[in-house]
Amino acid sequence: MRLASSIGRRSIDLVGLAGRSVIFLAESLSCGWLPPLRLKRIGDQIAFIGAKSVPIILLTGLFTGMVLGLQVYHNLGKFGSSGLLGSVVALSIIRELGPVLSALMVAGRAGSSITAEIGIMRITEQMSALEMMAVNPVKYVITPKLYASLVSMPILTVFFNLAGILGGYVVGVWWLGVDGHAFYSETARSVALSDIMGGLFKSVVFGLAVAWACCLIGYTAVPTTEGVTRATTRAVVVSSVAVLVLDYVLTSLLL
Template identity: 50%
Template structure:
């Protein structure tokens, strides 16, 4: 009996949490659609999520492309098909690594900070203060962050892809001597618009997931410094898990 009670209790807990998260998402959608639109706040959040993540995105994508070039070259050379390096680098980046690694980096840099910010505003009653002033905190605080996430992450991922492709170029072509024309022609040959579109759809979805989870966890954070810490950890872990799980689901839908 104890086993079933425990399973039942856990199921109710998780279902309840999922329901609350969905309600939170609906709240965001409705409040974002309702005027007044606070464009300046969205721009501020774009600055935080987008502009300030550029450096780390450039760094990680450069190295990702370079290691793809290196690994791909040595694997492909065994089959004498180094000329496929361009398509290997581009396809892995655009379909998978760009959206996944890009959004994981955004989670680490911006998502955790958003959770902490909202969490501190929650425990210091700033969110309640907005509410008493009749300003909807979801509209005022959460909606700009989530909108900015949905807008900024696809752009960051596109930048990730391009820098990664050039990172692969530096290692594959400049260092290891693959023919430059072959690198890019192979890429153009195997890449279809559908791949780019799929990558964009993924990054859009991941941008929403990351900001959604981060805002939800911060907005509903527990008491005290410990509560903010726990919320931040949960936000990062849950974002990462959801990004990877949805990556599988979206890949199977898009293929």
């Protein structure tokens, strides 16, 4: 009986958490269209989530492409197909690695900061102060972060893709001696518009998932120093796992 009771209680708690999470997301997105629009706050968050993430995205993309190019070249060389290096690198990055790794980088760099910021606002009772001034804290604090992440993630993914393909080109053409024209022609021949749009669609979903998880966990964090610390760690873990799970689901649907 105790086991059944425990399972039932946990199931009810899980359903309740899912319901509260969906309501939180719906409220956060819907109130963004109500005046005042808070465009300046959205712009500030785009600068924080997007612009400040560009260096780490470019660096990660470049070395990911270089490592991928090195591995693919030596494996294709066993079958005499090293000329396909460009297409394999480009498709791997555009379809999978670009959206996923960009989202993981943003979750680690910006997501943790978002959770900590919201948690600290709860500790210092800034959320309550906003409510006392008749300002919706969700609209003022949460909504700009969600919309900024939706806008920033596809752009960051494009930067990652370009840097990754460049990294594969540098290793393949400049270092390993692959014909540059063959690399370019195979890349242009194999990459279709549907591949690019599929990767960008993934990035939008990942951006929403990361911002949603980090904002929700920060908003519901225990208003203590220890509570915010745990919430920050949990936000990075949850958002990263969500990205990987969603990647499998979306890949299954898009193939």
